[in-house]
Amino acid sequence: MTTIHHTATTATTHRVFATGACAHTRYVHDPLTGLTHRTANLIALGRAHLPSNAVASWxxxxxxxxxREVxxxxxxxxxxxxxxxxxHCLDDKAxxxxxxxxxQRIATVLGESGVLAVDLSxxxxxxxxxxxxxxxxxxxxxxxVSVTTNGWHLQRRAEAxxxxxxxxRVSLDGPDAESHDRWRGSGSFRRAVAGVRATVAQGLPTQLHTVLMASTRGSAQRMVDLAADLGADGVTFLQMLPIGEGAALAGTEQLTDEEASATVADLHIPEAVTVRLRTRDDAGGFTVIRADGRVxxxxxxADGITTLHALTNSSDLTLTGRDGSA
Incomplete structure (x- = not known):
């Protein structure tokens, strides 16, 4: 199950969420954390400005x-x-x-499909x-719509x-230049942090994303503290998936969901920061549209892929099994 910690603050911030309903259930999807919340409140369906503290408590x-069909x-x-x-990239570069x-055609199909949230990655x-x-x-x-970025170009793109x-969502693999740049290259930490500061200054909801691995779990607390220092809304710890290029590291770096959960459970969460763990169980059934337009x-x-077919219309997103959450 998803693990989330939230410390309420006296400040109330309204931001954009997606709302939906099926049968007797109303729900709200958070594009920042990737979580879906159940609500008993009567909320207009579609894009809605809601108090973030209230949604986090649901x-x-x-x-x-x-x-849902999609x-x-x-x-x-x-x-x-x-x-x-x-x-540890999930992408197939071929x-x-x-x-x-x-x-543009893919964007139109997604917009017409009934999907509530799209993360551009x-x-x-x-x-x-x-x-x-x-x-x-x-x-x-x-x-x-959310964007997941390595942050290199984020500072100059923040205003737009x-x-x-x-x-x-900004990907960071360590709380300092030495640990992060080991994975992503020289200068990448400095650029990513500058990008986070820029988006925070613009009032754009910003989450740090970090892949939880054997060699990075020891810095989890410092990642949370960094989020607080930068003014980011929180941290999402992502369990490593043995897909794409990251499969080569799975034998040495992959944690069990139990190990990852224990790491997150031991964290001290500063005020105004949310922390989420996306386990492999959470990622099971999740849908990805690749650069070639295939689903x-x-x-x-979440150890492999069950389907791969072209996205030509909304029916190509129809669920045949369990959906997942980002």
């Missing part, structure tokens, strides 16, 4: 428990290009990228000149992003 629900949220990687070369007009999405256009297509259709997307769905244990 119980979470696994999207697979909802009676996922609550998906990850879309419109490109495989990246300015960094991380050894996948071809679609042309700009075909990326990669590769490195800030390399896309049409990122704003893709986000606009999605938000105008009622989706909430604040008017284009609902949340930013994959993680298998139930």
């Amino acid at each position: 119980p979470t629900i696994h999207p697979g428990e909802l009676d 996922p609550v949220s998906v990850c879309w990687s419109p490109l495989v290009r990246c300015n960094l070369a991380c050894p 996948v071809p990228e679609l042309a700009r007009k075909d990326r 990669g590769g490195e999405p800030l390399l896309l000149r049409d990122l704003g256009d893709l986000a606009a297509t999605l938000t105008s259709a009622g989706c909430v 992003l604040s008017g284009q997307v609902d949340a930013v 994959w769905r993680n298998d139930p244990t």
Whole structure:
């Protein structure tokens, strides 16, 4: 199950969430944390400005428990290009990228599909000149949109992003330059931290994302403290998935869900910071759209892929098993 810690503050911040309903259940999806919350409140469906503290206090629900034809949220990687070369990357670099007009087609299909939330990832999405256009297509259709980035170009893109997307997730693999740059290359920590400071200054909801591995779990507390120091909203610890290039590290770096849960349970959470652990169980069944416009769905244990087919219309997103949450 998802683990989340939240310390309430006296400040109340309203931000954009996606809301939905099925049968007798109303729910709210948070584009910042990737969590879906059950609510008894009568909330208008679609994109909604809600108090973040209130939403965080509502119980979470696994999207697979909802009676939906399509996922609550998906990850879309419109490109495989990246300015960094991380050894734990999930991407298959051999996948071809679609042309700009075909990326726009995918955005239109996603917007019309009934999916509530789209995380634009990669590769490195800030390399896309049409990122704003893709986000606009999605938000105008009622989706909430987040961007997951390595942060290298984030400082110069922060102002524009604040008017284009609902949340930013910045990947960090260590709380200082020495530990982070070991994984992502010289200068990457400095650039990512500058990007976080820029998005926070713009008032753009910002979450740190870190892959929890055997060699990084010891710095988990310092990652949480860094989020507080930077003014970020929180940290999501991602269990390593043995998919893509990261499969080569699984034997030495992969933690069990029990080990990861114990690491997070021991953390001291500063005021105003949320912490989430996405276990492999949470990632089971999650839907990804690749740069070539094909859909994959993680298998139930997130150790591999169960489906791979072209996304041509909304029916290609139909769930046949358990949905997952990012």
